[in-house]
Amino acid sequence: MFVLENGAKKKGEDPRLQAISQAIRVVPHFPKQGIMFQDITTLLLDHSAFKDVVDIFVDRYRDMDISVVAGEVISEKYVLEYGTDCLEMHVGAVQHNERVIIIDDLVATGGTLSAAIILLERADAEVVECACVIGLSDLKVRSKLNGKPLYILVEPRQVENGF
Ligand SMILES: O=P(O)(O)OC[C@H]1O[C@H](OP(=O)(O)OP(=O)(O)O)[C@H](O)[C@@H]1O
Numbered sequence: 001m002f003v004l005e006n007g008a009k010k011k012g013e014d015p016r017l018q019a020i021s022q023a024i025r026v027v028p029h030f031p032k033q034g035i036m037f038q039d040i041t042t043l044l045l046d047h048s049a050f051k052d053v054v055d056i057f058v059d060r061y062r063d064m065d066i067s068v069v070a071g072e073v074i075s076e077k078y079v080l081e082y083g084t085d086c087l088e089m090h091v092g093a094v095q096h097n098e099r100v101i102i103i104d105d106l107v108a109t110g111g112t113l114s115a116a117i118i119l120l121e122r123a124d125a126e127v128v129e130c131a132c133v134i135g136l137s138d139l140k141v142r143s144k145l146n147g148k149p150l151y152i153l154v155e156p157r158q159v160e161n162g163f
């Protein structure tokens, strides 16, 4: 699934993932020293790569009886790599037993996804899976997700890529 550091592809990898990864701009040491900020604005501007992101998610979830896509989400505070934040969701935005996928651009600590899961479960929705364009397939992150599967397209980029 992931693009390796040397640009080689893992066996069986979707050929679209390399272009998706390369369209992400890395901003070293932003907003703090030591953070390799993964800026997806360049991915959003790359119509072909962004279409591939949407197509991959649509293909994955089209037959899973999903009724809600929670792109941004009562309120739940959480901790990020570089501070704390809070997610909010309209009361009534999700009905009991609705099947939800949570989509975000990136997972780092898993705090945001964890807060989103807590919010949605408080509304009695069923969170089917979390999906992110960028993230590490990290056990520490997965352990925060209350057993929910995490689907990731590409690893964070480590180097500035000339944008
Ligand atoms: O896994 P975590 O440690 O919670 O980090 C992931 C979150 O960090 C970024 O959001 P951020 O709040 O920085 O701002 P943005 O949504 O405006 O990009 C990103 O979009 C995720 O939502």
Ligand SMILES: Nc1ncnc2[nH]cnc12
Pocket (backbone or CB within 6 Å): 035, 036, 037, 038, 039, 080, 081, 082, 106, 108, 109
């Ligand atoms: N390295 C990173 N790049 C972009 N968004 C983030 N959110 C948390 N860590 C991040």
